[in-house]
Amino acid sequence: MEIKNAVLTLTSLAQESRLEIFRLLVKAGKTGLSAGKISELTQIPPSTLSFHMKELLIGGIVHSRQEGRFVIYSAHFVVMNELMTFLTENCCSGEECLPDFIQRC
Template structure:
């Protein structure tokens, strides 16, 4: 992932409502949620929700599809995984440290036994 793409994604998530929307979409899984249900679940007005979804889509973090008269939004898991990989690619000096870095990484404080 290029740094400018990572910055755009992190900036999109650095807002309370957008982070809540993204977390809800992650919870929903690949099938996604209609925009109206997102607004209802999070108490976000339609005009504000539209703005937040546009920002998340612009950052590549969400996708949308039309189903009948509804727009269904889904988390773009590939983009988030790429962002997480970018953020951790140099963890443990670039050496693979496994799924739970905290137990193997000398940079994380705590009991590693």
């Protein structure tokens, strides 16, 4: 992942409602959720949800697909994993970075 893409993706997640939506979509897995179900579970009004979904789509961190008259959103796991790799690829210069008590868990 290039730094410009990482910044765009992180920017799309850098808001409380969008982060909540993304975490919900991660939990839903590949099946995803309809816009109506996301609105219901997050208590975000449909018009506001549309704005947030647009930002997540621009950031590339979610997919959308049409199923009949419903728009189904799902987390874009490839982009999520690319972002995590980008953020941690040079972690601790190859040295062990987790405290001993965490490694034992």
